[in-house]
Structures are given as structure tokens and as C-alpha cells.
Amino acid sequence: MLNYKISKHSPTTQDFIALRAAIGWGETDAAMAKISLANSLFHVIIEQMNDDGSLGELIAMGRVIGDGAMYFYIQDVMVIPQYQGQGFGNILMKEIEAYLMLTAKKGATVGLLAAKGKEAFYCRFGYQKRPSDSLGNGMCKFVC
Template sequence: MYFYIQDVIVDPEYQGQGLGDKVMFEIETYLQATCKTGATIGLFSAANKEGFYLRYGYLARPTRTLGSGMYKTV
């Protein structure tokens, strides 16, 4: 019913090559096959990295000092 994504990080030397998108594609494929209707998927985004997760349908719940808590319901 509840899923949590932890630490999707690409080494700066390899950023900009689509590796983060490939990781998220695999995660999202697994979640689509596994989650039942009504399941919630949560994660914490690093500050200013929320746009990466917004592309996958996650919604931001911003805080003042940390990156956003984000979630989506399937």
C-alpha cells in the first residue's frame, strides 16, 4: 500500500546522460506492475531537484529548509 523511493543519485561526472531517467523508468515500471489502486509512493527530493520528479507525476510538498517531500497516488 505504501512505497518509498530513496536516494536516486547520479554521480556528477555522469549527469546529463539520461541515467537518472533510466533508473526512474525501471522504478516506475516496477511500481506500475506492483501497486494496487490507491497505493501511495513517497520520496524526499534534494533541494531544487523537484523538477526531476515532477516529470514522473509526483507532487511537491515543500519545506523551508530541506527539499520537498513528494508523493503520488496510483
């Protein structure tokens, strides 16, 4: 069994960039990543523990962004491919959901964009697929 540590702080910019690359999300500008991480509302990271008790590789992370009142957005729920399917995504989401239960008040909206094929994972936490009878298609725009 892998020894790991869960922390509620931002990863380093370098670890964040490396994790995004490891899951196939491409290159990320370091200055942009640093600002983005600093402006997040909540972070949860999972790091591998080495045999000597020191922290090793960042293997998973998730964060929440938004205005901190009416709108919250779950972003960057990522697990390195070789650690997927071992429950780390569930750990991330349980930590995120605990944060949201304390912070998001009645009437707030929590959104996310699921990676293709990952929709069922988020449905287990009460998120709805779009489109549905009451919700239109989710949309986004990437600046190139």
C-alpha cells in the first residue's frame, strides 16, 4: 500500500505544472499558474511519502475557485495516471465537498467541467450532467 499525506495547501507551481503535463493537459505558463494557484479558494493535495518519512512526488490535487460566496467552481481534480483507480480521486472530492459544506450557503452554485468519460465519477457526488431537462449545455472558451 502506498503511503501518502493529504494536505490542504497549494502545490508548488512546478509540481502543479508537472501534474498537468503528466495527465496530458499540456504545457502551462509558470507565471499564469502561480497567479492562478494563489487566487484559489481551497486546495487539497496528496503527496507520496518516502520510506524515510519525507514527502515525495505530488500524485493528486484538486482545488476550488470562485467568488467565495455565490459561485464555486471545482477545478483541476487530477491524479497521476499510474495512481488512478486507487481511490485518490474520491479522497480529493471528499475533502472538496467538506470545504463546500462549510463555505457554500443556501443559494450558492457549485460548477465543474468533467473530463470526457469522467462524468459518472462526479455524479456520485451529486453533480448533474448537462444538458438535462432543466440545464442547457455546459460551455467554455480556451484562450490560445
